């Protein structure tokens with residue numbers, strides 16, 4: 747029984763490593779798409795509002811690295827990666 751549990755744990759760990767090792771590439775036909783919204787204060791404010799309504803619960807406060815501890819972890823949107 748214990749051996750079976752260990753094998754399952756190893757399989758889960760292996761899958762988690764495989765998934766987290768993948769880098770997502772922007773598809774070639776999507777690379778040149780531009781943001782259709784103008785960069786202005788009203789749009790930035792609206793974006794912030796939408797982020798706090800829909801994304802903050804997992805991605806945390808920008809720059810505070812207080813993301814929800816999920817597997818895989820959500821990124822802090824103020825991070826260099828983003």
Ligand code: HEC
Nearest residue numbers: 770796797800801802803804805816817818819820821827
């Ligand atoms: C229920 C939790 C949850 C919510 C709500 C959520 N996300 Fe995420 N997000 C995640 C997780 C977990 C990942 C990491 C998945 C991965 O690395 O494959 C992620 C990844 C991302 C990424 C990709 C980052 C990268 O590494 O390439 C972007 C962009 C993103 N989220 C944007 C948003 C936006 C914008 C919203 C709100 C509209 C949002 N997310 C709401 C959990 C969430």
